[in-house]
Every structure is written in C-alpha cells, then in structure tokens.
Amino acid sequence: MDPVEKLRLLTEKALKGGGDARIESQHQKGKLTARERLSLLLDPDSFQEFGMLVTHRSTDFGMDQESFPGDGVVTGYGTIAGRSVYVYSQDFTVFGGSLSETHAQKICRIMDLALENGAPLIGLNDSGGARIQEGVVSLGGYADIFYRNVRASGVIPQLSAILGPCAGGAVYSPAMTDFILMVEQSSYMFVTGPGVVRTVTHEQVSAEELGGARTHATKSGVTHFCCKGEPECLETLRSLLGYLPQNCDEDPPSLPYEASDELRPKLNQMIPAGANQPYDMKEVIAEVADEGSFLEVHRDFAENMITGFARVGGRSIGIVANQPSVLAGVLDIHGSQKGARFTRFCDAFNIPLLVLVDVPGFLPGTDQEWNGIITNGAKLLYALSEATVPRITVITRKAYGGAYDVMNSKHIGADLNFAFPGSEIAVMGPKGAAEIIFRREIESAEDPAKKLEEKVAEYTEKFANPFKAASHGYIDEVILPDQTRIRVMRGLKMLRNKVVRLPRKKHGNIPL
Ligand code: HXC
Numbered sequence: 001m002d003p004v005e006k007l008r009l010l011t012e013k014a015l016k017g018g019g020d021a022r023i024e025s026q027h028q029k030g031k032l033t034a035r036e037r038l039s040l041l042l043d044p045d046s047f048q049e050f051g052m053l054v055t056h057r058s059t060d061f062g063m064d065q066e067s068f069p070g071d072g073v074v075t076g077y078g079t080i081a082g083r084s085v086y087v088y089s090q091d092f093t094v095f096g097g098s099l100s101e102t103h104a105q106k107i108c109r110i111m112d113l114a115l116e117n118g119a120p121l122i123g124l125n126d127s128g129g130a131r132i133q134e135g136v137v138s139l140g141g142y143a144d145i146f147y148r149n150v151r152a153s154g155v156i157p158q159l160s161a162i163l164g165p166c167a168g169g170a171v172y173s174p175a176m177t178d179f180i181l182m183v184e185q186s187s188y189m190f191v192t193g194p195g196v197v198r199t200v201t202h203e204q205v206s207a208e209e210l211g212g213a214r215t216h217a218t219k220s221g222v223t224h225f226c227c228k229g230e231p232e233c234l235e236t237l238r239s240l241l242g243y244l245p246q247n248c249d250e251d252p253p254s255l256p257y258e259a260s261d262e263l264r265p266k267l268n269q270m271i272p273a274g275a276n277q278p279y280d281m282k283e284v285i286a287e288v289a290d291e292g293s294f295l296e297v298h299r300d301f302a303e304n305m306i307t308g309f310a311r312v313g314g315r316s317i318g319i320v321a322n323q324p325s326v327l328a329g330v331l332d333i334h335g336s337q338k339g340a341r342f343t344r345f346c347d348a349f350n351i352p353l354l355v356l357v358d359v360p361g362f363l364p365g366t367d368q369e370w371n372g373i374i375t376n377g378a379k380l381l382y383a384l385s386e387a388t389v390p391r392i393t394v395i396t397r398k399a400y401g402g403a404y405d406v407m408n409s410k411h412i413g414a415d416l417n418f419a420f421p422g423s424e425i426a427v428m429g430p431k432g433a434a435e436i437i438f439r440r441e442i443e444s445a446e447d448p449a450k451k452l453e454e455k456v457a458e459y460t461e462k463f464a465n466p467f468k469a470a471s472h473g474y475i476d477e478v479i480l481p482d483q484t485r486i487r488v489m490r491g492l493k494m495l496r497n498k499v500v501r502l503p504r505k506k507h508g509n510i511p512l
Pocket of ligand 1: 022094095096129130131132133139142165170215
C-alpha cells in the first residue's frame with residue numbers, strides 16, 4: 001500500500017479510538033472522549049501528539065487479533081494560556097482505557113519530557129485499571145508511573161483529573177500528584193470496589209457513595225475539586241494552572257495590575273465585637289485579594305480551615321485561613337492536614353503565603369486524641385516552620401494557645417505579622433483564664449459572678465489584646481482592618497527577593 005495512504009488510514013483509525021459504537025456509549029454515560037477532553041483543555045491547535053501509532057504487544061487471550069493504534073491513551077504536549085504543558089488522556093473506548101505495557105510506556109515518556117523540560121504534567125484518567133490480559137507487565141507499568149510521580153514531586157506541578165473509573169492500585173498515581181479533580185456522578189476512585197467491600201465487610205454501598213466525587217470532596221479529602229461536569233473540570237484545570245509556576249525554579253506568573261485605592265473600609269465592620277460570634281473569613285479574603293481571584297482548594301473538606309490561591313496586585317499567593325463560621329475555626333485533624341499539604345505545595349513552588357488567623361485552639365475530645373491530633377497538628381506546625389517562601393500573617397480576632405504558635409507566628413519564621421486592634425493573643429480566652437488563675441478568689445467572693453466578671457475584665461485588659469504581643473515584637477504592626485490589603489501588598493513587594501536556606505539535610509522527617 002502507498003505509505004501515505006497507509007498513514008492516512010492508520011491516523012483515521014487512531015482518531016476513532018475504539019470505534020463509533022464505543023464513542024456513542026461513552027457519550028451516553030455523559031462522558032467526553034479522550035480527544036474531546038484535550039481539545040477543551042488545551043489552547044486551540046496547540047496539541048502535538050506522540051505515539052499515535054503505538055500498539056500493544058500481547059498475544060494471549062486473542063489479543064493478537066485486536067489492536068488499536070494509540071493503545072488506549074493519547075499523549076503529547078500543548079499549551080494552556082500560551083504556557084507549555086505535557087498531557088496524557090486515557091481513552092476508555094479502547095480496552096476500557098486499561099493500562100498495558102505500551103500504554104504505560106507512553107505515559108512515562110510524557111512524564112520524562114515534562115520533568116526534563118520543567119513544565120506541568122496533566123493526567124486525564126479514565127481507565128478500567130491494569131490490562132487484565134497482560135498480568136504483571138501491567139502492574140510493572142503502574143509502578144514505573146508511580147516512581148516518576150515521586151521523582152517529579154516538588155519539581156513540576158502534577159495535576160490529575162479523574163473522569164471515569166480509577167480503582168485498585170491505579171489510584172496511587174493521582175494520589176501522589178499535587179491536585180486531584182473529580183466529576184460528580186461520572187468518576188470514582190477506590191482501592192477496592194463495592195463488590196469486594198460487600199464480601200469483606202458486609203457493607204452495602206454504591207460506587208458513587210464509596211468513592212464518588214462528593215464522597216472524596218467531603219469525607220476523605222482525596223479530591224481537591226468536585227466539579228459538576230467535565231467542561232467545568234477542564235476549565236478548573238486551566239484556571240488552577242494560572243496561579244502556578246512551570247516548575248520549582250520559576251516564579252508563578254503575575255498578571256498586570258493597575259494600582260488603585262487599596263483601602264478596604266468594609267473590613268472595619270466585618271469582625272463581630274463578641275469573641276464567639278461567627279463571621280465568614282471568605283468575605284475577609286474577598287476584600288484582601290484582587291477582585292474575583294480567589295480559587296478555593298478543598299472547598300468542601302475540613303471547612304474550618306480555608307485553603308486556596310488568590311492574587312494580590314496581580315501576584316499569585318496561597319491563603320491558609322481559619323474559618324470562624326465552621327466549628328469556630330478550631331484546628332482539628334483534617335483541618336491541620338489540609339493546611340499542611342497546601343502550605344507545602346506553595347512552598348515547593350515559590351508561592352507566597354498569607355495566613356489569616358482567628359483560632360480558638362485545638363479541638364478537644366477522644367476522637368481527636370485517639371486519631372492523632374498530636375501528629376496531625378504537628379504536620380501544620382512543621383509545614384509552616386519549614387516554608388521559606390514569603391510568609392505574612394494577619395490575626396483578625398483570636399489567636400489562642402498552641403494554635404497561636406502554629407498559625408504562622410513570628411517564632412516559626414513568619415516574615416510579617418499583623419493584628420487587628422480588637423484581636424486577642426493569649427494562652428486562652430479571658431473567661432477560661434480567669435476561672436483558672438483566680439478560682440480561689442472568685443469562689444470566696446461575696447458575689448462570685450461579679451468577681452468573675454471583674455477578673456475577666458482584668459485579664460482582657462492585660463493579656464487578651466494584641467498590644468502585649470506587639471510590645472514583645474511578636475506582632476510587627478497593629479493595623480486597622482481597612483489597611484490590610486495595603487499592608488499585604490507592600491509586604492509582598494518587600495519580600496520579593498527573600499532567600500532563606502534550610503540547614504543541609506537529605507530531607508526532613510515531617511510527622512506523617
Ligand atoms: C482489559 C478492560 C478492562 C481491563 C475494562 N475493559 N476493564 N479490558 N482490562 N482492566 C474493557 C471491557 O472488556 C470492555 O471491552 C470495555 O473495556 C468497557 O468495559 P465495560 O465493562 O463494558 O464498561 P463499564 O460497564 O462502563 O464498566 C467499567 C468498569 C469494568 C467498571 C471499569 O469494565 C470493570 O470492572 N473492569 C475491570 C476493572 C478491574 O478489575 N481492573 C483491574 C483492577 S486491578 P469491550 O471490548 O466490550 O468494549 C488494577 C491493579 C492496578 O487495576 C495495580 C496498580 C499497582
């Protein structure tokens with residue numbers, strides 16, 4: 001056959017994946033094909049494919065009679081907002097997107113190129129797992145990918161969209177990447193599926209309930225983003241990348257920004273007078289960040305802690321904040337894990353951190369203690385202490401006890417620490433403190449309630465304010481709330497060229 005004609009035919013076949021019927025079935029499930037996804041994800045006409053004609057090599061179980069050019073994964077590079085990315089997109093219409101030796105090799109090639117060229121790696125996952133006909137060769141292929149995920153960790157951003165099944169050991173590649181995005185009702189992740197669960201633990205559970213997007217967004221925290229459909233998921237990937245640098249040696253991109261009036265008077269009214277009244281820290285974030293720039297990460301998981309990217313004056317920052325409207329913003333196991341992982345990502349990729357503090361302390365109780373609030377709280381403390389990116393703290397109200405230290409205090413290396421005039425920086429709340437240290441005096445008073453009130457007022461005056469901390473230099477400046485954005489902007493400018501080197505080590509030993 002004429003080679004040009006042969007190329008045309010092979011290309012045509014490759015572009016069709018598993019054929020029209022399977023594409024139709026994919027659409028029926030509300031899913032896009034591997035190539036449709038790439039065309040939504042990447043800039044128009046930017047995709048350059050590799051390995052379109054690769055086929056599997058197995059001959060067992062009649063596999064020699066069936067092969068598809070591309071072998072169930074579309075791989076290559078392209079651009080997003082003009083910036084280079086490497087991508088693989090599994091094609092469920094070819095052997096259920098299952099991973100064969102050659103399928104794995106194609107993914108590994110893309111991973112190697114991404115790492116060597118310092119550009120983000122994006123995986124669009126939609127796969128029935130190991131290619132059953134290939135046995136251990138397929139398992140080896142997975143391990144080759146896992147190994148590369150770890151090599152690339154902290155060097156280039158790695159993002160995983162789960163757009164169909166992702167089960168068994170296959171979950172561990174996405175789990176080792178920086179961010180996971182899932183789609184409600186059409187994607188799921190679990191180590192063992194509902195059938196095995198039924199046999200082993202006798203629990204009746206659907207795939208969606210066991211490992212669907214909502215479950216992982218709210219219960220396990222495995223996914224960072226829970227999207228309504230594939231287009232939303234791919235769009236989220238695009239915007240997420242806009243906050244990130246290409247690799248750990250670069251700074252994140254800055255958007256042009258025209259300075260205007262940066263006073264934010266709304267902030268003066270935002271913090272309630274009563275120490276126990278809730279308010280929404282996301283409203284504070286909206287005032288401090290550039291308009292509409294906040295992209296929340298892990299929105300539905302451990303909502304007492306807020307994490308996300310934003311821009312200030314066009315510059316990308318990471319925000320870690322207590323949320324007083326959920327569990328009073330207390331630090332618990334999940335909130336600490338969430339804050340720690342996000343902090344480490346920002347630190348690895350030169351994204352300055354803004355920490356907003358309103359925290360009553362750590363959550364008490366057997367559940368927290370027995371499940372390791374000590375080890376998990378230490379993760380956040382460790383991650384922040386270790387971070388060498390510019391770090392700015394704003395205490396909006398409470399900063400009590402150990403949580404004061406943990407939430408980016410000056411003592412653990414924060415660069416700039418601000419506090420609002422009404423904030424309370426103390427070992428504990430005034431009432432609790434007065435009840436302990438003046439117990440005898442209160443009990444023996446004629447009117448114990450009045451005495452308690454007096455003692456609370458005395459403690460508040462002395463300790464439950466930011467001035468004691470400011471007098472020690474632990475707070476650089478007590479600022480009016482409307483000044484926050486100005487101070488953060490100036491601080492980021494001042495810290496632009498910050499360089500801190502950690503003591504030489506192989507790696508630290510974060511309490512995992
Ligand atoms: C080969 C597979 C396959 C697999 C699906 N197919 N999974 N081929 N290896 N792992 C093929 C089917 O034969 C079928 O081919 C096509 O893909 C679509 O599959 P359906 O079953 O028709 O689709 P659906 O009903 O949507 O169900 C999807 C599914 C199911 C839930 C993923 O296919 C399934 O359970 N597959 C097996 C999953 C599994 O056990 N994988 C191994 C897990 S162990 P035709 O020709 O009919 O279109 C593992 C270990 C990884 O992955 C370890 C890493 C360390």
